[in-house]
Amino acid sequence: MSIKIGLLGFGTVASGIPFLLKENQEKISAASRDRLEIAKVLVKDDEEKNRLLAAGNKFNFVTNVDDILSDETIDIVVELMGRIEPAKTFITKALEAGKNVVSANKDLIATHGRELIKLAQDKGVAFYYEAAVAGGIPILRTLANSLTSDKVTRILGVLNGTSNFMMTKMVDEGWTYEAALAEAQALGYAESDPTNDVEGIDAAYKAVILSQFGFGMTIDFDQVAHQGISNITPDDVSVAQQLGYVIKLVGSVEETESGIFAEVSPTFLPKSHPLASVNDVMNAVFVESIGIGESMYYGPGAGQKPTATSVVADIIRIARRIKDGNVGKPFNEFVRHTRIAHPDDVKSHYYFAVNTADEKGKMLRLAEIFNSEDISFEQVLQQKANGETARVVIITHSLSKTQLANVTEKLKAVADFELVNTFKVLGE
Amino acid sequence: MSIKIGLLGFGTVASGIPFLLKENQEKISAASRDRLEIAKVLVKDDEEKNRLLAAGNKFNFVTNVDDILSDETIDIVVELMGRIEPAKTFITKALEAGKNVVSANKDLIATHGRELIKLAQDKGVAFYYEAAVAGGIPILRTLANSLTSDKVTRILGVLNGTSNFMMTKMVDEGWTYEAALAEAQALGYAESDPTNDVEGIDAAYKAVILSQFGFGMTIDFDQVAHQGISNITPDDVSVAQQLGYVIKLVGSVEETESGIFAEVSPTFLPKSHPLASVNDVMNAVFVESIGIGESMYYGPGAGQKPTATSVVADIIRIARRIKDGNVGKPFNEFVRHTRIAHPDDVKSHYYFAVNTADEKGKMLRLAEIFNSEDISFEQVLQQKANGETARVVIITHSLSKTQLANVTEKLKAVADFELVNTFKVLGE
Numbered sequence: 001m002s003i004k005i006g007l008l009g010f011g012t013v014a015s016g017i018p019f020l021l022k023e024n025q026e027k028i029s030a031a032s033r034d035r036l037e038i039a040k041v042l043v044k045d046d047e048e049k050n051r052l053l054a055a056g057n058k059f060n061f062v063t064n065v066d067d068i069l070s071d072e073t074i075d076i077v078v079e080l081m082g083r084i085e086p087a088k089t090f091i092t093k094a095l096e097a098g099k100n101v102v103s104a105n106k107d108l109i110a111t112h113g114r115e116l117i118k119l120a121q122d123k124g125v126a127f128y129y130e131a132a133v134a135g136g137i138p139i140l141r142t143l144a145n146s147l148t149s150d151k152v153t154r155i156l157g158v159l160n161g162t163s164n165f166m167m168t169k170m171v172d173e174g175w176t177y178e179a180a181l182a183e184a185q186a187l188g189y190a191e192s193d194p195t196n197d198v199e200g201i202d203a204a205y206k207a208v209i210l211s212q213f214g215f216g217m218t219i220d221f222d223q224v225a226h227q228g229i230s231n232i233t234p235d236d237v238s239v240a241q242q243l244g245y246v247i248k249l250v251g252s253v254e255e256t257e258s259g260i261f262a263e264v265s266p267t268f269l270p271k272s273h274p275l276a277s278v279n280d281v282m283n284a285v286f287v288e289s290i291g292i293g294e295s296m297y298y299g300p301g302a303g304q305k306p307t308a309t310s311v312v313a314d315i316i317r318i319a320r321r322i323k324d325g326n327v328g329k330p331f332n333e334f335v336r337h338t339r340i341a342h343p344d345d346v347k348s349h350y351y352f353a354v355n356t357a358d359e360k361g362k363m364l365r366l367a368e369i370f371n372s373e374d375i376s377f378e379q380v381l382q383q384k385a386n387g388e389t390a391r392v393v394i395i396t397h398s399l400s401k402t403q404l405a406n407v408t409e410k411l412k413a414v415a416d417f418e419l420v421n422t423f424k425v426l427g428e
Numbered sequence: 429m430s431i432k433i434g435l436l437g438f439g440t441v442a443s444g445i446p447f448l449l450k451e452n453q454e455k456i457s458a459a460s461r462d463r464l465e466i467a468k469v470l471v472k473d474d475e476e477k478n479r480l481l482a483a484g485n486k487f488n489f490v491t492n493v494d495d496i497l498s499d500e501t502i503d504i505v506v507e508l509m510g511r512i513e514p515a516k517t518f519i520t521k522a523l524e525a526g527k528n529v530v531s532a533n534k535d536l537i538a539t540h541g542r543e544l545i546k547l548a549q550d551k552g553v554a555f556y557y558e559a560a561v562a563g564g565i566p567i568l569r570t571l572a573n574s575l576t577s578d579k580v581t582r583i584l585g586v587l588n589g590t591s592n593f594m595m596t597k598m599v600d601e602g603w604t605y606e607a608a609l610a611e612a613q614a615l616g617y618a619e620s621d622p623t624n625d626v627e628g629i630d631a632a633y634k635a636v637i638l639s640q641f642g643f644g645m646t647i648d649f650d651q652v653a654h655q656g657i658s659n660i661t662p663d664d665v666s667v668a669q670q671l672g673y674v675i676k677l678v679g680s681v682e683e684t685e686s687g688i689f690a691e692v693s694p695t696f697l698p699k700s701h702p703l704a705s706v707n708d709v710m711n712a713v714f715v716e717s718i719g720i721g722e723s724m725y726y727g728p729g730a731g732q733k734p735t736a737t738s739v740v741a742d743i744i745r746i747a748r749r750i751k752d753g754n755v756g757k758p759f760n761e762f763v764r765h766t767r768i769a770h771p772d773d774v775k776s777h778y779y780f781a782v783n784t785a786d787e788k789g790k791m792l793r794l795a796e797i798f799n800s801e802d803i804s805f806e807q808v809l810q811q812k813a814n815g816e817t818a819r820v821v822i823i824t825h826s827l828s829k830t831q832l833a834n835v836t837e838k839l840k841a842v843a844d845f846e847l848v849n850t851f852k853v854l855g856e
Contacts, residue, residue, distance in 0.1 A: 016719075020577055020578070020718075020719055023579060023718055024577065024578065024579045024718070024719070027576065027579065027644070027762060028576070028577060030761070030762070031576040031577075031761065031762070130574070136719070136720040136721065136723060137720075137723060138570055138573075138574030138575070138723075141570075141573055141574050142566055142569075142570055142574065145566075145569055145573060145741070145745070146558070146566030146569050146570065146738075146741050147566070147737075147741070148455065148456070148459040148741055148744050148745075149448055149452065149456060149459075149737050149738075149739075149740035149741040149743075149744055150448070150452065150737045150741075151451060151452045151455065216455070272707075274705070274706075274726060277702070277705045278702075279700075289737075290448075290451055290452070290733070291444075291448055291452070291564070291733050291734065291736065291737030291740075292564040292565075292727055292728065292733070292734045292737050293564065293727070293728055293731070293733065293734055294727065294728070295564060295565060295566075295725075295726060295727030295728075296724075296725075296726040296727070297723075297724075297725060297726075298702060298723060298724040298725075298726065299720055299721070299722065299723035299724070300720065300721055300722070300723075303721070305718070305719050305720070305721065306719065306720045306721055308719065309575075309577050309578045309717075309719030309720050310574075310577075311577075312577035312719075313573070313574050313575070313576055313577040313578075315577075316576050316577055317573070317576075324752070324754055326752055333458070333459065334455060334458070334459070
């Protein structure tokens with residue numbers, strides 16, 4: 001007997017699975033209490049199949065998903081195709097056929113996870129997706145298993161390797177956004193259309209999934225505000241450094257009195273904050289909680305072997321639960337009624353970069369606008385007063401999303417001021 | 429019905445347990461599928477009992493352990509007394525009585541864990557101890573559950589908060605060892621006899637436990653070499669900084685061709701290494717593996733609430749397994765035949781600080797000694813040539829423990845040289 005696996009897709013991550021099964025055979029078999037066997041692999045068409053066979057891949061390649069779905073000997077279907085369709089249809093059919101499913105598809109899980117999770121529960125099968133958040137970092141299982149005793153108050157994450165690689169170049173080496181993007185594309189980290197990575201969409205998918213495991217609440221993808229890194233300038237970066245901060249694209253999920261709030265945004269991190277030294281393509285999830293206090297989980301957010309490691313950990317867990325007769329246990333059992341925070345309750349320090357004419361009284365006017373919204377300053381820096389224009393940089397004390405919206409509107413309404421950038425600042 | 433718990437000891441950590449059970453009641457009950465109830469608490473004597481009752485603690489305090497061991501309604505015994513005896517006797521009796529046991533006692537588990545684990549298995553009960561390594565960091569369960577698919581090649585850990593606090597003062601603020609120790613004692617981080625913390629003994633206990641979870645091998649405590657921080661001088665610290673390193677007390681467990689090797693020693697970490705920015709009393713475990721590559725788990729290594737969080741996570745897991753009927757599963761299922769590495773196979777870069785008379789030919793003589801052991805230099809720095817004595821600092825290329833022992837012996841045999849310090853250097 002062995003546990004038989006059907007792979008949907010044979011791209012980079014999928015081909016890391018046979019590597020682990022071979023290199024780590026003894027440990028994996030012992031943990032699974034059985035041998036794991038890749039029984040069938042779905043590929044797109046005969047051309048891909050022939051190419052893979054010619055390259056020496058000794059798998060049973062099939063081109064029709066039904067060859068896997070109708071194969072009663074297959075226990076676990078592993079979806080590694082990415083995107084929404086046909087992955088969604090295939091996973092749905094697999095769950096309906098009573099198969100356990102492992103997926104690394106964050107886009108799909110963040111947007112259609114709710115129905116897939118429900119279907120898996122109805123069918124009494126497993127639907128696991130550790131690899132969907134922060135690739136190789138075992139953060140979902142850790143939240144589900146180890147932080148059960150704790151109450152999470154906020155999760156902050158460097159969740160996208162591509163944008164973090166770019167921010168590292170921009171911060172450590174003073175590169176422009178454009179130069180960093182060109183390098184990320186040259187190295188294959190960024191796609192030709194980099195929108196998902198640089199605009200925080202990919203990180204927002206992960207924030208949706210983290211909110212389920214950390215807070216027991218399911219928010220919709222479009223409830224996660226996201227702001228990208230494309231308008232961060234070398235000026236912003238150097239001011240941040242001057243004031244003791246590092247800018248990174250940070251996904252955050254926090255619980256306030258009225259509910260949870262999730263967003264992805266460029267964030268000023270104090271240099272001493274553990275997330276501030278997470279560089280290049282690495283990811284990290286920083287968890288604030290009433291018990292542990294502060295903990296951080298760091299590792300590669302993507303890549304063949306790290307992602308495959310998370311996928312195989314899911315497979316092993318399913319294999320064990322098949323033996324134990326409790327495979328229907330949901331991946332995440334922590335479920336509460338979802339409440340979304342009121343903007344009045346969501347608070348942060350903020351950075352404002354404002355251009356203004358270098359004239360007497362402008363600073364007073366600016367101070368009046370902030371004061372009218374009850375916002376006080378923590379640090380103020382006036383730069384580039386060249387007789388014509390001046391740049392004023394403000395770090396505020398804590399203010400709410402409501403105050404932020406109001407002051408932004410007021411600043412935009414006044415012709416004297418050009419609001420260049422507004423970023424979150426993590427207080428110490 | 430509820431799951432009934434007997435606490436052995438009511439010190440700092442123990443009193444964090446009711447805090448979590450109360451503050452996080454809903455989530456914990458949902459995860460446990462039951463209410464957790466502290467049924468009895470063992471204290472030393474009537475004096476302690478009366479003092480705790482007078483302070484408003486509303487528990488059923490008992491002074492005879494048999495009141496807990498013979499109580500058939502108690503499912504889980506939580507030992508938080510510390511030290512070897514009477515903890516060992518009480519845990520043994522509890523396991524023999526068929527009770528599940530949770531402990532945070534690293535000293536005991538590192539030195540007598542083997543027999544206690546075997547007894548628990550024979551009796552078909554649980555014996556969990558997540559809190560024994562790195563307090564609040566859920567590292568043991570993560571190694572057991574998530575890294576099952578991976579093959580760990582090396583674990584490096586900042587495993588002792590007290591010594592890390594001291595090293596942070598010595599590195600960031602240039603304090604002497606003596607000043608750092610006095611401050612740690614004043615803040616209550618270090619005991620009046622600080623030996624266990626500053627000589628690497630506490631970290632060595634944790635290395636023993638990590639080697640079980642990471643490598644499946646059980647080594648004896650006395651097989652873990654340990655070197656402390658007491659002879660690190662401000663000179664060492666400043667040379668390290670000059671060369672781009674930070675010195676920390678690091679526990680390491682690695683697997684070589686001939687077996688595993690564990691030690692605790694002051695280690696030069698490249699400034700860019702994730703462990704290098706783990707400061708103050710925080711702990712971190714850095715894992716190198718063939719799948720994930722590099723991952724790190726960071727958090728508080730001690731403290732009431734963090735440690736209690738790990739203890740309660742163990743309790744919840746046991747409660748669930750009682751319901752699922754598989755409570756006898758060992759905490760760590762990864763077991764291999766233990767092989768200890770041959771010293772020839774254990775390799776590292778090293779730092780040597782050598783004092784010598786400031787005379788012609790000394791440097792040549794020193795180079796000859798290293799050359800005779802086939803050791804080559806990566807960096808050499810001569811300091812303080814004041815006409816009388818010179819300090820020569822050498823960072824070597826990789827050498828084995830055998831070479832290290834040989835060259836150390838040769839240096840000691842030559843009256844011209846005083847070998848001041850030898851520390852490991854983590855290569856980039």
